[in-house]
Amino acid sequence: MSQATNQVAQTMRLALIQMQVGTDMLANLAKAKTLVRQAAAAGGQVILLPELFAQQYFCQVEREEFFHWAHPVEQHPFLEDFGHLAAELGVVLPVSFFERSGPVYYNSVAMFDADGSRLGVYRKSHIPDGPGYEEKYYFAPGDSGFKTWSTRFGRIGVGICWDQWFPECARAMALQGADLLLYPTAIGSEPADQVSTPNTPAMWQRAMIGHAVHNAVYVAAANRIGVERFDASSCTFYGHSFATDYRGEMLCEGQPSFEGILHADLDLAAAREFRAGMGFFRDRRPGLYQALLTLDGQV
């Protein structure tokens, strides 16, 4: 924690918080803060909480009342509390929250550096929609563009949940020089009436392991656990929070029953050297990628 921000960080101790979220927002916030303190006490320098950890995952259902939980960044009921906590503990803290900006609602992350300063806000770019994940009802697709920030402990990019399936998002953050890609997440079972349930924990990890290898960067995700119910609707969040190194090797992983903190020690200098030697960023062919800027591939 003595590293100055004008030096390039060589190592980083990452902490991932996997937690169950209940119906009482104040209890959720208190639990999150307790876990952040524990993570910092164990040496965590960058601490990742799950997506929208203040509330149960309300996108299970579509209800007007849940829009009340959204607030503007500058008048937010708990965001700056986490900034103060980051400063007190000297840790980097991305904080997922439900953002309102005028009449528009976003699924956002505020990035707090280890001195408590808010480096910026990323708005989730890719919005899912399907049974139990009705996010298109709540969130406008983010307009912030992909973000990375140079923090006290390294250059960090943050995507949010569904973003983690999109190679474009990971590549864009890697092109900005990210040492580490973080994904706060809320993912669990599909509704029981789905005919075939794919092995989504494995798929979900494979998608991000792919980003780690393609970009030779560290990647991590923090997910929630436990059952959440909204009347007849329920979802079992499956944990499996994890971090991989820049070759896709697992560093830590949380089983679905585990509530607590996962740690991983990252060698950012070794990753940078490996990344240069692999030559992926030397050999890209931007002149051939025009189709990627279309929805249907027609150029």
Next chain:
Amino acid sequence: MSQATNQVAQTMRLALIQMQVGTDMLANLAKAKTLVRQAAAAGGQVILLPELFAQQYFCQVEREEFFHWAHPVEQHPFLEDFGHLAAELGVVLPVSFFERSGPVYYNSVAMFDADGSRLGVYRKSHIPDGPGYEEKYYFAPGDSGFKTWSTRFGRIGVGICWDQWFPECARAMALQGADLLLYPTAIGSEPADQVSTPNTPAMWQRAMIGHAVHNAVYVAAANRIGVERFDASSCTFYGHSFATDYRGEMLCEGQPSFEGILHADLDLAAAREFRAGMGFFRDRRPGLYQALLTLDGQV
């Protein structure tokens, strides 16, 4: 084999040929043809040979004499033989070869449909360069753009070896409607003097498993095996040819000692349905991807 080309294929039996390549080109071609016949006899409809299977992997070293092995598509010593074989057996056959076009040399694949017609040629877009893989000496970066073709047995995209590490290439082929991405490959050990040897078979598979999940498409690679020597230089090719389904589940895999044919039965209709339901291609944000059309991310 009774499917007409104007119908959309629902299933496909894929065959991957994993083979050792020796110093005698005619023996290599004969072995390749024998294995293609065996693959077809076992029901293979789309049959993938490794990269540049006619010769030992000459890119281990940089020598002018090896340019003699390159020929124009229209005056090629063995390319049309494989087209005739495809027609005789009624199989789809992508054939990797060293292409010369005027004074320019490419690492290319010709795609033969099951009636023997040559659907087109793809020129490897991403060219590696490092100890034992001196491809930038031999090959100009391909100018064909990424290719997929509607064959008798489904829509198939082909990348070549190093292309398999690049999410842009896989995405571009998926955007063209590929049911299956194929990667003929020549990959093996790093030179022994490298300080740390990463677990590249696992990394190599993870990169492509990532493509399978990101695009909800089937993916397969065929690699060579065995030791090849050029004077003091040697490389041990590691096999591990494999196919995964559209969720990244392994369907077949060849151990490094295995020479022969791997089969996988693909349910293209199920994959198309799953792909639509996941919504990846619904939720992409091309307006945010401009940085991908640059080398250094500056837009």
